[in-house]
Amino acid sequence: MNPNSLPEKPLTANMNMKDGELRAKTVYFFERKDGTVFATELSEAWNLYARNRNVKLIGTGDGQAFFKALMESREIFRTKGLEAAQQHIRNGQEAELAACRGKIIPPPNQDKIGNGAHLLG
Secondary structure (H helix, E strand, C coil): CCCCCCCCCCCCCCCCCCHHHCCCCCEEEEEECCCCEEEECHHHHHHHHHHCCCEEEEEEECCHHHHHHHHHHHHHHHHHCHHHHHHHHHHHHHHHHHHHECCCCCCCCCCCCCCCHHHCC
16 A cells, blocks of 8 residues: 555445535545545544644645545446445545645634634534
8 A cells, every 4th residue: 555545444425415415525634654644624633733743734625526526426336336436435535635735724723712613614
């Protein structure tokens, strides 16, 4: 496995969600000291960014590439099965990382009240 790639782990997604329930969310990619990369959403990103010195923020994305892959995976799941859909979702996460690597936008400070972070989520 490439040390800069996302870890291969089982992905789960509820394929029965209605279209209006899913939307793209801002995603923050962090890198551990051993070179592994992982994605988080706003709720976890601030704590990692502000308090964890064992990881560094390597990119911030709008989540569109991953969201597109997630939506396409519904049809792939129906026609080709679960494993193909999971792989498509992984590929979407890789595409999201490639698109936002180096675009560093720190997460909003979640320790302040009234910072408007709830609008980004």
